[in-house]
Each structure stands twice: as C-alpha cells, then as structure tokens.
Amino acid sequence: MNNILNQIGIENYIFLSVILFCIGVFGVLYRRNAIIVFMSIEIMLNAVNLLFVAFSTYHQDAQGQIFVFFSMAVAAAEVAVGLAILVSIFRNLGTIDVGNLKNLKG
Amino acid sequence: MNVTTLLIILLVGAFATYFSGDKWAPKVALLFGLTAFAGTICLLSQYNLGQEINYTKLWISKPNISFALQADGLSLAMLLLTTALTPIIIYSSFGNTYKNSKAFYALILFMTFAMAGTFLASDGLLYYIFWELSLIPIYFIALIWGNGDAEERKKAVVKFFIYTLAGSLFMLVAFIYLYQKAGSFLINDLTQLKLSSTEQFWIFLAFFLAYAIKIPLIPFHTWQAEVYQKAPTVGTMLLSGIMLKMGLYSVIRWQLPIAPLAAKEYMDVFIILGIAGVIYGSIVALRQKDLKKLLAYSSLAHVGLIAAGSYTLTLDGFRGAVLQMIAHGFVVTGLFLVAEIIFRRYETRKISEMGGIRAQSPKFTSMFMILVLASVALPSTFNFVGEFTVLYSLSQVNIWFSLLGGTTIILGAYYMLKMFQHVMLGETNVRLFADVTFNEGLCLVIIIAVLFFFGMYPKPIIDLITPSLENILTQVNRFNQVK
C-alpha cells in the first residue's frame, strides 16, 4: 500500500479528490434533473471518501477507513430516502426538474 | 414595611380587580389605588424617621442581577405623584362605562405597578424590565378602549409602541455595555465607573434616544399628539401625568450620573433642544382644532422646559425639574379631565364645536379657569414654583436660555387663553351643558387644592427631594475632582 502511495504521491490523490468534488459541485449547481443532482452529490461524497482513505494510508491510521465505511453506509441510506422522496415528488408533480420545485419561495 | 409591599399591593390589586368582575372592578381598583397611596404616605413617614425602606436581594446570580429597590427622596416624590394620581384617575373615570371594565381597571393598576417599579428600581436591568412593562398595559388601554376610527387608532398606537420600544432597546444596549465594565447592574456601581469621554458619549446618546422618545423631546414627539387624541382619557392621563415623568426622572436618575462628562460637554445642545421644544410645542398648540391634541402639545412645551432644566446640571435645575414634573402631572391630569367632562356632554373634542359653556356652568368654568391659570404658571400655583426655579437655573447657564424658555409664559398664556375663550366663552351654546357632577367636581377640587397648597407652601416637597438631588449632583460632578 505504501508503495502505491509513494508511486503516485499523496498530492495526486488530493488533486483527483478536489476535481471530483468540483465536478460534483458543478453538477449540483447546474443540472436541473434531480437524479443527476443526486449523482453529483454522490460524487462529492465519494471524493471525500477517497481523500479519507488516502490520508488514512498516509498517516498509517485506520480511523479514516473506518469512517469511510460509515459514510458509505449513511450515503446509501440517504440515497434510498432521497430517491423515495424523488419518486413521491414525481408522482405528485409529474416532474423532477429542480427548477420547478419552488415551494420554498419566501 | 418596605417598598416591596407597595409594589405587591399594586400587583395584587391588579389581579384582584380582574377577578372581582365587571361590576365591582372600578371600586376595587379605587380601593387598591387608595391603599397604595396610603402605603406611600406610610413609607414617606418611615423615610423621614430614617428607617430602612430599601430592598435588595440577589435575583439572578449569572449574570449578576439583583432585585434592588431603593427609595430616596426623589423616588418617593415620584412615587407620591404616581400613587396620588392613580386614585384620582380611576375615580374620574367613574363617569364613563367601559365594556370589559375588569380588564380595563386591572390594566390601570398594573401600569401603576410598573411605573412605581420604574421609579424605585436601582438595578439597571430591573429598571429596564419595569420600564418596558409599563408599555404593555397602555398599549392595550389605548388600543382597545380608545376612540376614533379603529384602523387609525391601531396605526397610531402601534407606532407609539414600536417607537418607544425601539428607543428603549438602545438603553438596553447601553446597560449591557455598562455591565461588561462594572460586572453589575446596580446603580451605585454604575455611577462609580471611570468611563472615558467617548464611552460616555455613546452611552449618553443611547440613553438619550430612549428618554427623548419617552419624554418626548422634539423631534421625537410625533407619536404623542396622536396617541393622546386616540387613547381613552384615562390612558391619556396616565401617559401625560405619570409616564412622561418616567423619562424625565430617568434623565436625572440614570443618564446624567452615569455619563456626566458627555452631559457637560453637550449641555448646550440638549438645553437648546428642550427649549426648542418649548417654543415649538407652544406654537403648534396655537392652532390645534382638537382639544386633546392642543393639550398634548402644551405638554410637549412643558416637558421641554423640564428637560432643559434637568440638563443644566445644577441643583436648581434638578429641583425645579422635579417640582415642575409633579405640578405638571397634576395640572395636565386636571386639564384632560376637563376635556373629558366636555366630551361626556357634547360628544366632541373639536374646539370649533364648543363655546358658550360658561353661561351654563359657573362651577365648571371656575375650575377650568384655575387649571388654565395653573398651567400658565400663575404665581401662587405649584407650577409657578417649578417653572420659576427651572427658568432661574437656565438663567444661571445663559441668560438667553431663560429668555427663550421664558417665552413659554407668553405663548403659553396665548394658546391656553385662546383655547379657553373658544371653548368656554361667547354666546350661550344652544346645547345644554350640565354643570359638573359630584364625582367630577371632587377630582378637580382635589387637584386644584394640591396645586394651590404646594404653590403657597412647596417646602415639604423641596425638603424631601433636595438631599437626594444633592447626592446625584455629587455623582454628576465626580469627574471634576479628578482633574
């Protein structure tokens, strides 16, 4: 494991993670389809997870990896709930375009 | 007996009145009002005998807030004004019937309770709580039992409420800042702080906003005339007779001793503001069409003079201000009662619809005339004693101030006599005007008696307030010795 890290270098993990995270952020901001927004959120989560794992190895500390398990489990649960909400929104409004969901309007 | 008893009497009275039912409420309220007055007299005698009547107990330990009530001569004088006027105000309202009168009279007593608390509190936060508490009853009194168009009234009363509340919030900020410095809200700690002159300036200004709106000084007075006009007469009496004096009292009690450097530095500005109020109020009063509004502006003029006197930072100024506060409290209550008596008969407050009353009601005319004369400070009335002392103190600062402030005796005579002429004199009015009833007459006679008695013999009150005012003056001057 150390080898791989040494060969690739921690900074590349960080770059990848940042790029993934930004892709996620832009996805959330610019896509209007709620499912794609969800996917972008997942990408952001996984970018963070990747960073966790990378640093866990770098510091020789398993805590980070354990934390990732939790985070994945929570993410899965969140997707389940989120998708359920989306389905019910679709049933009620006939669309999952976030541009149309303006009930929060003040 | 100490001062807490008095507050308890009033608070219990408020509840008792509410639970006594609509029929008995006025009488119960009067009874408790009188009891409170008796209590004040009792306190006064104890105070004169040198007995302890103060009360201090830790209330909240963190932050350090005490339930501290302190009655010195100044507080007692204001307390006397409050508890003496309350029964008169309650009794004067017997000529009217109010729906849901149990709530009405309970609110009056509750307001008296809050005002008495304001005059007594010696802990900043407690004082602030009482100060704000007194706003709640008058809000409901004016809103529910007021007169005129409901929408208009709501607008005026809400404006008054928010306006005064907004002003007081600045005071709260100042208190919190002071607490940071002193670690206590007690006035004795606050007046010993060594604040820099910049700090004092800001604190002075924050207090000033609260008081200028409450008193009111121009240009913060716009709530006054409308609320006076819209509120029921009892509310107007409470407002003008007692509540305004809360602001003036607080100037002397809190603002000046805590921030004396700022007070000295900007003395002229504030005196001029007070005097400007005198002239402005008098001139505006000249052409008012509504009797209550006219009295409101006359009130504006008088409190302007009182404020100017307080800001002179002299013993004479303080003393004159307190004397004038008490005198004005009585006379303005009487004058609003007069307006109410006319309203009961003619159902109008428009001066143009009155006139020719004198021929029909000699007793009422005489009493009204005497009140008008007291209001324009005829020598031998209490108002003259106050006004003279205040004007004298102004002349000690600058002779021009007393000259400008003195225009009140000319302009005041002008608008009051003009009003009297149009309300009372002239050809006999075609509408019948029954002379005063026993109830109305008694209220007016008591007020007139007080005004004349203390006009001829103000010594008891002067002796009562002088030592406390001297103390305050020492606190105000505490920075002088340092230099």
Add this chain to the structure above:
Amino acid sequence: MDTSLVLVLLLAPFLGFLFNVFLGKKAGKSIVGIVGTLSVFVSFAMTLYLFGNANQEPVVINLFDWISIQRFNVSFGFLIDHLSLIWLLFVTGIGSLIHLYSISYMHDDEKMHSFFAYLNLFIFFMITLVIGSNLLMMFIGWEGVGLCSYLLIGFWYKNQDFNDAAKKAFIMNRIGDLGFLIGIFIVGSLFNTLDFTSLKNIITTAKDINDFWIALAALALFIGAAGKSAQIPLYTWLPDAMAGPTPVSALIHAATMVTAGIFMITRLNFLFDMAPSVQNIIAIVGAVTALVAATIALVQNDIKKVLAYSTVSQLGLMFLALGLGAYEVAVFHVITHAFFKACLFLGSGSVIHGLHGEQDMRKMGGLKKAMPITFITMLIAALAISGIFPLAGFWSKDEILMTAFHANIALWVIGSIASIMTAFYMFRLIYLTFFNSFRGTEEQKNHLHESPSLITLPLIILAILSFFGGIISLPGNSWLNKYLAPLFSKVVHEEHQFGNTEYMLMAIATIGAIIGIGIAYKKYLKDNTIPSEDAEITGVTKVLYNKYYVDEAYDAIFVKPVNVLSSFFRDSVETTLSALIFGLGKVTNEIALQGKKIHNGSVGLYLFAFVLGVIAIITYLFL
C-alpha cells in the same frame, strides 16, 4: 400685633372674594355689595390705623420660606414702610369708593356677585403687590392683578371682542412679566437675595458692582413696568381694556393697577440709580409715550377711549419723572392722578349709565342740565388734569415739568406739549358731553336723569380730593417728600430754590393749559363742531383716529406670523416628521420585500449562494 393687623388688612378682601364666590349668588345683590365694599373698607381702616401709628422704621413680617433656590431662600413675607402705606392708602381708599359706586352701577347685572368677587380679589392682589417684602411676592401680586384685569375686562364674556381685549391685556402684560422675571433672575444671581431691604443694603454699600448686569436687570425690570403701566411699546392693551365695566376702568386701568410699574421702580429706586443709561431710556420712553398717547386722545370719540389714552399719557409723564430720578414727584402725580382720573372715569360711567350704555361722544351733548353733579365733579377733575391752579394736577404736573426743565429742555418741551394737548382733549370731552344740545335718540332724551346718590357720592369725594390733593406736596414745603425721604438712597432731587424760573415755568404751564382749553372752547362750544363719522375721517386725523395703526402693525409683525408659523408647523413640519418616522418603518418593509425576491424557492440558487458563501469563508480563512 402688627402681623395680625397686616394679615387682616390683606385677607379682608380675600374673605370678601371667597364670600362672593361661594355664597354671593344665594345672598342676594345688596348683601354682595355690602360685603364686597365692607371688606375693602376694613382694609382701608387698617391702613389708616397703620398709617397713623407708623414708626420711622419699616415693619418686616416673614411668614415662612416659600421658594428655595440653591443660594438663597425667598420668604413669604411682607414689608410695610412709607411707600407701601402711601400706596395702600389710595388703593384701599379709592377702592372702597369704587366698590361703593359699583353697588349702584352694577345693580342690574345678573352676575353682580362675580363682579364684586373679582374686584375684591383684585384688591387682595394689589395689596400683596404693594406689601410684598421681596420681588417674588411682588410678582404674585403683579400677575394676580393682571389676572383680575383679564377677568374684569372680559366680564361680559358673551361678547368675543371683549374677550379678545381681555386676552390681549393678559398676554401683553405677560410680555412685560417675562422682562420682570428676567430682571429677578439677574438680581438674584448678582446679589443672592430678592428681599428689598437686603437688596438696598447690598447695593448701596457695595463697591464693585458690575454696571452692565445692573443695567440689564434695570432694563428688564423696566420692560415689566412698561407692560403693566402701558408704556411704549406695550401700551396698546390699555385702551382695549376699556371693554370692561366702567368702575373697573376707573379702579384698575386708571388709579391702581397701572401704577404698579411706577411703584416697582420707586421701590427699586436704589437699583435704578445705579443704571443711569436705563434711567435715560425710561425718561425718553415716558416722554414719548406721553406725547403719542396725547395725540391719539385728541381725536377719539369714545368717551372711555379718550380717558384711556389720557391715562397712558399721564403714566408717560410719571415715567418721565422716574427716569429723571424724581421718584417722589412721580409718586405725587400717581396720587393726584388716581384722584382725578378715577373721578373722570366714574363720571363717564355715570354718563354712560344715564344714557344706557352709549359711549360715543358724538351722540351725547347737553347733559349738564340733566346731570349737574356729574358735570361739576367731572369739570373739577378735568381742570385738575389740565393743570389749572390751584387744583391737584397743577402741582404734580408742574413738578414733573420743572424736573424735566432742569434735566433736559427737550423733555420739558415734549412734556409741555403733551400737557397742552391734555387740556385740549379733556375740554373737548367736557364740551362734547355736557354742552350744547343733546344729540342722542328721543327715547334716551326722555330718560336722562342724574345718577343715584351711591354713584354721585364717590364722585363728590373724588372731586374734592382732586381739588385739594395738591396740599400733600406743595413746592417748598412738601409733606410727601419728607415722608418718602427715608426710602431713597440718595437725595437726587434737592428742594428747588423757588426762584423766577420756577414762577415762569408755572406761568407757562398754566398759560399752555388755558390755551388748550381755549382751542377746545372755540372749536367745540362756539363753533359747535361735531366730530365727523368714522367713514369721513381723513388725513392726519385718520392716522390719529386709528392710533397710528400700531395695533395693525403689531398684528402684522407678531400675531399673524406666529399664527402662520403655527399653521405651517401643524400642517407641514408635523406631518413631515410623522412621515419620517413612518418612513423608517416603510424602509424596513421595503428591504424585506427586496430580500424576499432572492428567496425565490429555486434550490439551485440557494445552493449557489451556499457554495459562494463557503468559498468566501475558505478564502477568508486560508488565503
């Protein structure tokens, strides 16, 4: 002993007032009249007693401390000395006579009890004014008599014009009162006392006195005096004050209240002596007032207006004397003036009474047969005021003119012209009223009658006093001067060497008076001229008839602007201020409305804002 006497003296009229207020209506008119008159008469008797037993030393009575100022207390006290006794004598004396007169004069008025109540109250305040031991006590009386004057001018309150006159009197007096108060403030801060006795001691002994402040105090006090005693520029209320019942004009607006200013200045003579510049102002104001008022009186047709302007003019002469430091001369003229002017007013009242309220001299004439007693008494008084030897007015006026002659020829000339005019307009009044034929209606003519004895008795007494009143201060051997001498700090006015100059001045004055009477005789008796109707008056006469348009000028300069300002404040400033406060609320509301627009419900926008926020925080924290 003295204390109780003084209290009786003071309180008798007050008790009369209380009685008339509370029981007057029930008691009936005759009782009201008796009680009212008697209460004043008691004061008069007390005054006589005190006068008879007075020592050289003034009596000071301090009852209690009234008002406390940091540096001094003002006591509720009285001071009885020669000056106050002199004033008390004629206030209560003439007061009693006028009360007596009023019993008959006001008998038909339904509010007679209030009338007597007010009159008694007036006497009470006047006594307070005169015997107050300090400036503030004097001020109680000062404002009190102003109040009574207000009440009595507006006695017939159903007429709003009368009420306007009353209001005007009160307010103009208050302008003076403000001056008085300012004077009190300055005196108080300079000397730390308001007590007359202490003031006199301090001022006469002190060395380093600030001239400027003393002069300012004297000037302020003089403004007070000018207000009460109707001097330029505050004189316009007095002619209007004639709206009140005639006894009031006689008592308050001729004999007593209007002399309060002279009393005050005489009382404070030591202060005014220290301020020569102010004395000059007083003398000039007095002389000018005397002249201006006399010119206006020349053409007035209302019998009471003529007398009113005559009063202003005579008061001007007194102020002239005061300004020249001849206080005792001023006091002398006050006394004689009280006699003959009260007599004239009461006489005019008798005439008005006889004609059932007619005051216009154009509608009188020929009354001498119908009202012989009124005619003779008024004639005596008119001769006295014109300064005909040996009546009272001759002596007092002559002394003023003599003093003026010695001080400044110009003042003497003005005073003399005013005196000649006085003679003219007084006899114009006499001729128009009593001579030739009656010009009123037939009905009035049939009812012409002499007034009842209660009216004529005071007239006769006053006429006698007007005739012989000069005795108290004959030149060369003046009882009054000696009596008043202890009051004055320095003897400014040494007894005149009675030489040729003095005889010449007397002669000139007498000839002047005779010339004035002669012109009036020629014009109004021989040629039988009747003053023209209001509309036909033209030229200089019109200016004079309209009193130089001073009232109109004051109205335009002071009253109107204040009222316009009031409307402006009420309609513009108040609404603007109110709108400003409401504006604050509106601004808050507007901000909220704008903020609401951002919250359009689009999750994308929220997230975008969120991300921007995070980026901003990170940038701030790490970069």
